[in-house]
Amino acid sequence: MPELKLEIQMLHDRLLVQLTQEEGERRSGGGIVIPATAQMARRLVWGDVLGAGTHVRNVKVGERVLFNPEDPLEVEVQGRTYLVMRERDVHATASERSEHGTGLYL
Template structure:
């Protein structure tokens, strides 16, 4: 029996997010190399929005969102890890939409 592919529809205020791949080591603005194994305080992460529920108001598919990955639920789809979260758990949005913002760019 062939495997049937089903479409995923997020419900309510849920988002389906793929973590943006992190580089192994980072470099500070002063040029200091920070290894991937360095212990840092809680660090927020960026992710790409793959799907949104019907009650999501401010986020669109394709936006990059800033969130705490430790507080989210993980699911595996087609062998890749994805995160499921509520819209209210997002701290910031990076998108090409022109609205009022901070004046900072990624």
């Protein structure tokens, strides 16, 4: 049986996000290597928005969003894991260019 390709449309204020792949080890601003197994305080993570519901107002598909990884729900689609969350759970967005010209650039 051939594999079906389904289009996923997010509803209401929901976002479909894929976690940004980060390296296991990180470096602090001072150059200290922090291993992936190190216990840290609750840490926010970045993800890429792949889908947005019709009532999402401030986040667009293709932007990166900053959120708490303990809040969203996981879903598996064709062997890949994605996160589903509400727009209100997003703390910040990062896109190619901002119309307002304020904020930080990654």
